[in-house]
Amino acid sequence: MGDSRPNSPFHSDNINPSNTDMLVGALDAQAATSGVRRLRDWAHLGVSARPGERVVDIGAGTGSVIQVLAAAVMPDGDAIGVEPNPGLRAVAEQRATEAGSTVRFVDGDALALPLSDGDVDVIWCERVFQHLTEPEKAAAEIARVLRPGGRVALLDTDWATTILHPGASEVVEVLTGAALSAPANPHAGRKLAGQLSAAGLEIDDLGSQALIQDTRNVAWPLVRMLGESAVRRELITEQQRDALYADLAAAAEQGALHMSVTMFGVIAHRPVG
Ligand SMILES: C[S@@+](CC[C@H](N)C(=O)[O-])C[C@H]1O[C@@H](n2cnc3c(N)ncnc32)[C@H](O)[C@@H]1O
Numbered sequence: 093m094g095d096s097r098p099n100s101p102f103h104s105d106n107i108n109p110s111n112t113d114m115l116v117g118a119l120d121a122q123a124a125t126s127g128v129r130r131l132r133d134w135a136h137l138g139v140s141a142r143p144g145e146r147v148v149d150i151g152a153g154t155g156s157v158i159q160v161l162a163a164a165v166m167p168d169g170d171a172i173g174v175e176p177n178p179g180l181r182a183v184a185e186q187r188a189t190e191a192g193s194t195v196r197f198v199d200g201d202a203l204a205l206p207l208s209d210g211d212v213d214v215i216w217c218e219r220v221f222q223h224l225t226e227p228e229k230a231a232a233e234i235a236r237v238l239r240p241g242g243r244v245a246l247l248d249t250d251w252a253t254t255i256l257h258p259g260a261s262e263v264v265e266v267l268t269g270a271a272l273s274a275p276a277n278p279h280a281g282r283k284l285a286g287q288l289s290a291a292g293l294e295i296d297d298l299g300s301q302a303l304i305q306d307t308r309n310v311a312w313p314l315v316r317m318l319g320e321s322a323v324r325r326e327l328i329t330e331q332q333r334d335a336l337y338a339d340l341a342a343a344a345e346q347g348a349l350h351m352s353v354t355m356f357g358v359i360a361h362r363p364v365g
Contacts (some may be wrong), residue, residue, distance in 0.1 A: 100274045102224050104176050104201065112179030118152045119180075127301040132157065133158075134166075134299045135216070136243035138359030145213035146170040148237070149200050149221030150230070155184030155195060161216060162195040172207075174200040186314075193286050202230040207237040218247040219355070222280035228287050234293035238362040243296075244286060246358045249303070250281030253354035256315075258343050259336045266327045267318040267336070271353070281356035293360040305351035310340045313349075 101111045122128050141147050141164040149158035152173030162171030173195055174182040181197050188195050200206040202220055215234050219228040234244050254268040272278045285295050305311050319333045328336075343349040 097237070098105065099224060100276070102177075103144055107177050107178050107179075109129075112183065115177070115180060116154055116183055119156075120131060122139040122303065122322055123154075125303050127303040131247060131299060131301040131355055132160075134301075135247060135359065136356050138159065138297050138299075138357075139216070139243040139245045139330050141165050141169075141212045142216045143167065146172070146211065147214040147216070148172045148174060148205075148207065148212050149176045150182055150200075150205065150215065150217040150234075151176075151182055151223075152197065153194075153218075155188050155197065157216055157218060158184075158195050159188060159191060159193045161214065162193050166194065171195040173197040174202070174205065176201055176298050177227050202233060205233045205237050209223050209236055210239045210242075212237045213239060213242050215242070216247075217244070219249060221248045221284065222251070222275040222277050224280075225276045227277050227280065227283065230291065231287040231291040231293075234288070235362060238293075240364040243361045244288065246284045246294065247355060248280040248284055248357075249275075249353055249355050251275065251278040251283070251353060253302075253352075255350055256340075257350040257354050258348070259339045260332065263322075263332045263336045266322045267315070270318045270321055270327075278343075281354065284356060284358045285360075288358055288360045292362070294334065294363050295358060295360045297359040299357040299359075300354055301357075302352045302354045305349065307347045307349045308344050310349060312345050315340065326328070 117261050145165045147161040147165050152158050152175045155173050158173040175197055184197050195258055196314050224230055251272045254271045256264050322328045323330055
């Protein structure tokens with residue numbers, strides 16, 4: 093069966109300072125995609141943070157979202173980014189300082205938030221649940237720290253929606269299957285609403301967006317990582333790998349490439365009373 097530990101570099105057991113630049117590059121690239129931008133716009137409308145409120149981003153990464161929330165709650169609100177990776181936290185702090193943002197960042201874990209009961213007006217948690225082995229505990233933590241009436245935007249990928257086209261179907265299936273084995277909770281996206289409901293929150297809206305790669309650019313670092321790993325594990329031959337790479341390169345030349353994965357979002361609130 094092999095090693096079943098999550099091998100995503102975003103998993104909190106795999107924090108490694110030498111990966112920081114790579115993680116920042118990946119987050120910046122994702123934040124620039126139209127799918128992430130649209131899902132974030134929808135979620136900002138859903139939680140509608142207001143001046144004076146306390147907002148928290150769990151697993152804040154480079155801080156791109158909490159800076160937007162911080163601006164919405166100013167002048168007398170409070171914005172906190174919870175981020176367990178010291179390298180990402182340092183980048184988030186530096187970027188916030190450069191932008192003149194009032195947000196502060198703290199170390200912390202989604203499974204044991206460093207926050208008091210009922211103390212938060214708005215929570216954001218994006219693409220973190222896929223890295224958790226006990227996401228239902230994180231949902232319970234969100235419910236605990238939200239004040240009655242407080243809102244949450246919970247967004248995550250569902251890796252079973254990965255599409256890679258064109259290519260021989262048996263080879264494509266191996267590579268998309270490998271994408272499923274990297275995170276701890278690869279089907280995170282489909283479980284979000286159920287986990288928030290089970291934690292006692294009321295669902296207000298559901299949304300989704302596909303993260304779609306440009307049709308003329310193969311995401312070679314990702315494809316090569318999956319392809320090389322599949323050859324090493326003897327799931328495909330070198331010839332099958334090379335044929336797939338050639339098919340993808342030819343499709344990209346013609347603007348006919350399709351690489352995507354779908355993200356889902358839930359807006360919910362803690363009932364009053
Ligand atoms: C894919 S990144 C997403 C970052 C950011 N939310 C965004 O959307 O740009 C996953 C984030 O979750 C953080 N993370 C991983 N395990 C965590 C945990 N147990 N508690 C809180 N954050 C965690 C990682 O350090 C990383 O910042």
